Amino acid sequence: MLVYTLKRLGLALLVTLAVSMLSFALLYLSGDPAAAIAGETANAEDIEAVRIYYGFDRPWVVQYGEWMFNAIRGDFGTSYYFKLPVSQLVAERLSVTMLLGVCGISFALLTAVPLGVAAAVRPNSIIDRIALFLSVMGQAMPSFWFGLVLIVLFSIKLRILPPSGSDNWQNFVMPTIVLGYYAMPAIMRLTRAGMLDVLGADYVRTARAKGAGEFRVMFKHALRNAIIPVVSLAAVQMGFMLGGSIVVESIFALHGAGYLAWESIGRNDLPTVQALILVFSMFYIVFTFLSDLLNAWLDPRMRVG
Amino acid sequence: MENILSVRGLTVDIPLAAGTLHAVRGIDFDVKRGETLCVVGESGSGKSLTSLAIMGLLPKQAQRSAQVLDFEGVDLQTASNRDMRKLRGNRISMIFQEPMTSLNPAYTIGDQLMEALLLHRKVPKPVARDRAIELLEKVGITAAANRMKQYPHQLSGGLRQRVMIAMALMGEPDLIIADEPTTALDVTIQAQILRLLKDLQRELNMAMILITHDLGVVARVADKVAIMYAGEMVEAGSAAEVFTAPKHPYTRGLLNCIPVPGKTAVGEHLGSIPGIVPSLIDDVDGCAFRSRCDEATAQCASDIPARISPAGHLYRCVHDYDMNQPKSGKA
Structure with a gap:
């Protein structure tokens, strides 16, 4: 190891x-x-x-x-536009993006994994159909459109959530849903496919033959093996959320790092763009590294260097 | 001695698009403590489904019914899921055909062995660990304490099957069902595993149902033999009776297929059974074997009741067979 x-x-x-x-x-x-x-x-x-x-x-x-x-040393030079240290600028904006990313991936995992398991346990049942419908919707709707629909519904009609800004937690509810729902379908379908595959495995039958209950069979014996590809996918999506949520940040006017990158490209503010690209790539690298470690912990066969 | 398991009229039906597949068609047998019953039959004869039906582990779409399905006074048909869970791995254990895939790749051997005991007994973990190590040693695994920390992919097929056997024994079961436990193993390992199973069964005074298609295996370990064909038990009796005085043409066909040292000449053709197993979709009338049988007559198309010889030997054939007569048709 x-x-x-x-x-x-x-x-x-x-x-x-x-x-x-x-x-x-x-x-x-x-x-x-x-x-x-x-x-x-x-x-x-x-x-x-x-x-x-x-x-x-x-x-x-x-x-x-x-x-x-x-x-x-954490010094990325001075922003051409703001005339401020880039590191300070990026750090400020990154806290918003990271909060959004963590909320988004958590929302995606917490909905996708249970739904995927439930769909696999009863294929072609009503739950499976609903899960399929939700995932097709999630794949088909562009984030900017879904974001605008939520704003119209919750901010304009119902007036319960603020349409823009990043000052308190209410500002993060809709962006989290939009970002999380974007990642959810792939995770859900992969969980379902993995579980269907694993539930037919001989070792799952062995677990039942030992007298293990259904819950234990599902979560201890099956899910641990089925979740391995999901971990890799979620890591990539997490990297994407931390770096690529420009659309979502723009719609909800969340002043995050994605939004800053988009603005800086327009302003030709190269030190800022360089720093952001490096930071975004580092997210991917760190998450890939962590997912490799997590997968090796889940599946001992991967631990061989 | 009292029967541990009694089965009467067990059927397993599987609904398919083309009709209902009658995979197991009314079989009867009993097993006593300390006794080994070998169930013999070719692929698709319903042997594995029979064992899964006893365990309550049939695939969801399969339908089981029986007049009697009794394990030590517990009716397995009416037992709740919870009660079945308490029996499985505890009083009835099962060993599967495929040791390479029957262990969970994500957990150590030790975890999986201990789980079999911890699911059923409230014992401290160190006690479970000691019992696991003891059983690993019993099934002939050296350096058992170190093996406990290993993962399935680090063991060979023979070792994995030994682990499966140890796991089946963790709860000191009364009945052990072994579904072709040696099919996936090397011939040299097969003999070791069989001897091990037989020794353990005697030592722990368990009942054992050994499912196999290998008559050589049967001759070595069986007290009782049941021959299955097309979902039906065509012949059943003590091993000595079935081997020396087979009553059913299918059994004789099977016995003709194996070479006998000293009797079969070098270069001599072994017997074979012509034809294929009939489709079991929808109703099967009369003897399912008649299309492949040399002795078939018009009578064979009607229902075949089970007959019992004076020696307590059950068979499903309308013909009486005299061992002294020359075999018809085949050379």
């Missing part, structure tokens, strides 16, 4: 390094950064002055090394 953990950790670090190089390269992929900062009215001399001021005239390797060294 230790060897496995170290190997996974090494892999995660390598991916981090690759991602950091890519997000650094972004600076140059989107054109001349000095020209972008100097603005459209600047002449060649101004651009040159900006280039020297920001250090864009130095070799790439030196610039990357400096950027990476500072990033490790």
